[in-house]
Amino acid sequence: METTPLPPEPSSDRSPAQRPSVSRTTIALVAVVSVLLAVGIVLTFRSGSDSASDVIKLDPDATEPFNGLTGGPDVVGQSVHGVTYPTFEGQQAPLHPGDLPVLINFWSSTCAPCITEMPALEAVHQAHAGEITIIGIDHLEVPELGLAMIERTGVTYPVGRDPKGILLRSLGGNALPFSVLVGSDGTILATHAGQLDAAGIEAFIAPALVD
Known part of the structure; x- marks a missing residue:
């Protein structure tokens, strides 16, 4: 009668004292990655803030008079000559x-x-x-x-x-x-x-x- 061999037993060459060291290494790596991600997020937000300022700078005349007009709520009496x-x-x-x-x-x-x-x-x-x-x-x-x-x-x-x-x-x-x-x-x-x-x-x- 044919039988299916069982998978081999896990190797016991590694001593119990070695297993915790692997776990600590993994935790340390996760911590490092977390710190890097946090730094990246902070830099991203700062970059977004700079971009918002740049958008304003794209239109430097946004709050300036147009072609000599003084602007404001009451422009009656001003001239549009040259505008x-x-x-x-x-x-x-x-x-x-x-x-x-x-x-x-x-x-x-x-x-x-x-x-x-x-x-x-x-x-x-x-x-x-x-x-x-x-x-x-x-x-x-x-x-x-x-x-x-x-x-x-x-x-x-x-x-x-x-x-x-x-x-x-x-x-x-x-x-x-x-x-x-x-x-x-x-x-x-x-x-x-x-x-x-x-x-x-x-x-x-x-x-x-x-x-």
Whole structure:
């Protein structure tokens, strides 16, 4: 009859006194590894803190005036002469491009009131061609999202970008949509936070049309 041999007995060559020494060595190694891991975690947190500081440094002008504007909650009376904004084509364009009054409107594709307001702005743009310039500024978005919004709303007035949000802050804005009315001489006449319908836009720009 075939039998299956049993596994060999554990070797007894090692003396009982040697076994505890192996256990102590293992414990010591675990302790060393634990210390190294703890040091690594501390360094990681410190590195994360440095990274957070670097993010702030990426935008050194975040709290500085934009193109000579002093910023702040009340910008009425300041001039936008010489102030520019980046276009979607990567060029710089003036906020006051000629002798006409200007309505500057800040928007974003994630702003539901902006989506409703932009067609109303387009209607006013068509109704007052040659009387006032409307400029739409996409706030804090990659170009692809802004271009998709322009196509979605069908606006034809000039559009540009505020990729770091500096221009909005410098013009006193802290919410979207945000509109700035500039007179024919380049002086800021009024600002408005919140959505406007066509009638509201007409009332808002009226002081500039008789300027």
